Amino acid sequence: MYRRLRSARGFDSAQPRPTPSAVEGRRVSQLVFLAGFVLLFALAADPLILPVPVDLYLRADPLLALSAMVSLRRIVPELLWYALPITLVSLLLGRVFCGWICPMGTTIDLCERVFKMRGTVAASPQPRQAALAKSKTPTAAAKRHRLKFYLLIALIVTMLIPSAHRSNQELGLTQTVGLSAVYLLDPIALLTRTFTWVALPTAQWAAVLSQDTVGGWIDSDFVRRHGLLDRGLALAQTGLDAVARPAFFRLGLVALLVFGGVIALSRYERRFWCRNLCPLGALLGLLGKISPFRLAVSEKCNHCLRCVNECKVGAITDDPKQYRGPECIQCYSCLAVCPQQAISLTAGHEAAARDDGLQLDRRRVLAAMGAGLAAVAIPKSSLSAMRSSATASVLKLSSFRLIRPPGSLTESAFVTACVRCGECMKACMTNTLQPAVGEGGLEALGTPVVVPRVGACAQSCTLCGQVCPTRAIEPFTVEEKNHLYIGTASVDRSTCIAWASGRECVMCDEACSYDAISQDVSESGVLRPIVDERTCVGCGMCEWICPVEPLGAVRVNSSGDRRHLRREEQKLLRDQVEREKQKGSPYQGSESPYASAG
C-alpha cells in the first residue's frame, strides 16, 4: 500500500534538491486548464463549432450541479454526468481540483506572482516547542479556514428551504423551489461572469481602439502618397471581419470590484479566497475526507517549517507532521521545498490518521443555518413573489421590462437555476442579453434580461439556450422561436413619429422579423404602425430600430411572456393565430397594399 510519488527519483539520491516534477506538472496542468477555460469562453460564440459544450467548466462544477438540482427539486442527468468526474477525483484526491484545475485558483496564483503578493500574515518559522504547543488550539488562521464551511452550510440551507413556488410544467403541478445564492460564491461562475462582463468588453474596446488609431494612421495622406497602404494593414481600416461594436454589460463595474477584491485578499494571505471563502473548495475538501491518499512526513523532518511557509493554503499546522486534509489543494509545493525530502504522498490507514480533520464550531454551524434561512427574505423583494397565487410566480409583476431570453424557465425557477455566469450574455450575438439590474428585484440581480434598446433577440440565433450550464434557459430551436413568446411590443402613440406627428416612418414594420406589425392608414394617408400582439414574440427588433430617441416609441414589455405555458401549448396558440390569419382576419384587410395580389 505504501507508495511514493517521486519514487523514480528516489528520496535517497545525492541531489540536494530534487527536481520538483510534481510541481512542474501541476503548473503545466494549471496553465493548460486555464488556457482551456479561456478558449472555451472565447468559442462561446456563433457558430458553436466544438464537440464539447463551451460551458464545460461550469457544467463540471459539482457545486453548481448540486445547487441546480437541489434548489429546483429536479434531477438533470446531464448535470450529473458532467459533474461526476470532478466528484470522483475529489473523492480520491481531495481538493486536487483547486490546485491543478480551477481557473480561478490559477488566476489567483498568477496574480500573486505578478503583483508579488505573499501574504502579510504568513506563518513565520517558530521555535519547535512553541509550534508544538500552539498546534493544540486552533489559530486565528485556522478559524478563518472554517468560514468557507459555514458559507457552504448556509448555501445548502438556502437550496433546501422552500422560498418560492414554481409551476412544474412537466408534472403539471405547483411545487416549492429553494433559493440559490450559490452564484455569489461559486468560483467558476464568478470567473466566467468577470470574463463576460469585464474582460470581454475590455478586450474588444482595445481591439477597436487599435483599429481606429492604427486605421487612421494607415489612411493618412502621407501613407497614401507613399503607397504604404498594403492589404494586410488595410484590413484594420474598414474593420473588415473585426469587432466593430464592443459588447457592453451594465454590471461590469460591480463584477470588476468583486473580482478585484478576491484578488486583493491575497495580499493578506496567499489564496485567501481558496482557503477561507470558496464554498466549492469546502465541498471538494469534504468529499476528499474519504480519500485514501495522504501526505506523510517521515522521521527525517527537522522542523525547519519551510513547508509551513510554502503551503499556499495554510493547510499545514505549526507542527509540520500534521496538516488539515480538507484544506490541502494537492499542490505538492511542500514536497518540492522540503530539504530533507521527508514528505511523500502515501495511501493507507496509517497515513490517514494524520489528517487533522475539521472541527466546526456548533454555534457557528447553527448561525450559518440561520443565515441560510434568513436568506428566504431575499426573493420577497419583488412584488411577484409577494403575490400568493400560483400564477403570480410566473407573471412577473416586479417590472414590465423583465424580458427573459427564449426557453427560460418560469420566473422563480429561472432565478433559482441561473448562476449569473454570464455565458449566455457572452454568446449573445447582439449584446441584448444584459445583467438584470432592477427588473426582477434583488433576487434577480445579474440574471439575463433582453434589453431591446441595446439589440434585438436575433431571429435565427439559439445560442443562449445552448450554452446555459444549469438549463435555466432550456435549449430551443429557431423554429420554436416563432412561438416562444418573451414579451409583446406596443406602440406609444404619443411619441411615435407616424402617430404623433403624421409623418412617414414605419421603420418598425420594416425591421420586424415576424411580420407582427401592420399599418393603419390615417385620413391624410400616413401609415401608422399597429402591433399584432398575437404574432409578436417580443424580440425587440422594433424597439431597437425605432428612431425616436432616447427610449423608442415602440417598446417591448413582459406582458406577452408565455413561460407559464408548456411549449406545446405555446405552439398550439401560435398555430391557432396562423389559422385565423388564413381565414382572413382584420389584420390582413383591404388596407394592406398587396392583399389582393395573392
Add this chain to the structure above:
Amino acid sequence: MADRFTRREFLKRAAIGVATAGLATELSGLDPEALEGSAEAASGPTIAVASKKDPAGLVRAAVEAVGGMRSFVKKGDTVLVKPNMGWARRPEQAATTNPEVVAEIVRLCRQAGAREVKVVDHAVDRPDSLLLRMTGIADAAKKAGARVAMASSPALYEKVSLRRGKALTSAEVMRDLLRADVFINVPIAKVHNSTVLTLGIKNLLGIIWDRGAFHRSTSLDQAMVDLATQIRPHLTILDAVRILLTNGPKGPGRTDDRKIVVAGTDMVAVDAYGASIFGMKASQIGHVRLAGASGLGESDLRRIQIRHV
C-alpha cells in the same frame, strides 16, 4: 396637389398593379414595354435592361450595354460596391441583393483593373456576422476578389453637408465610400412598406450612419433625395432577378422570378424602370417622383433610352 393620389386610392391602384404585373403583364396595360418611348424618340439618359439569363450573365450583358465596366473603373481604382445585405434573410427570400449579381460585379471590376473592391453595407438587422453569412454575399464576393464588411461603427463615417438639402442638411456617410474612386450601387427591387418600393435611391440609406435621422426629418422621401443629390453612384445596377412582392423590405413574403438586371448611370432612370417592373409608374413612388422633379435624374420612362439585351 390635384394630381396627387390620396393614399387610399394609391394603395388600391398599387394592389391592382402588383396583382396584374405578374403573369398577366401584357393584358394589364401597365406593361413596361408599353410605358417606354421608342429608343429613337427618347433623348434622355440611357439604361440597359438585361433579361432571360443567369444572374451573372444578366450583369455582364447590362453592364456591357451601358459601356462596359472599363468605362467606369480604371486601372488601380478603388471601387465601393453597395449591395443590400441589411437583413438576416437567405438569398432566395429576395430581401437582399442576389449574391451572384454582387460577385459578378466584383469580378468585372477586378477585370477592369480595380486595385481594390469593397463590398460594404450598413445593415438594419443584427448581428453582422449572421447577415454576412445568411445573405451569401460575403462568401460570393470574397471568392470573386472583394473585401466584404459591415460598417457598423460611427468611427467609419464622416459628416457630409447636404448643401441643397431641403429636409436634411447633413449626414454621416461611410468614409470608405467618400474615398473610393468608383461607387456602384446594387439594390434589389422590393416592395417597401413605407416608401412603396425600394430601389436605387432607397438603397443609399445603407451608406449613412444615422438612418433614424431620415425618419425623424420632415419627409423621408425628401431626405432620401437630399442625400442622393450629394452622393451620386457612378453606376446603379438594379437586381430584379427575383423580386419581393409582399411584406417588404424584410420579408419573408411572396417572391417572383423576373430574371432582370437594370444598369445605368442615371439612378433615377433605373428606379423609374424598376417601378415599371412592379407595374407602377415612377410618379407613384414618392422619392422617385421628387428626384425627377428636382432634376436629379430622369424619371419619365418615355424620355429614357432603354437598351434591351
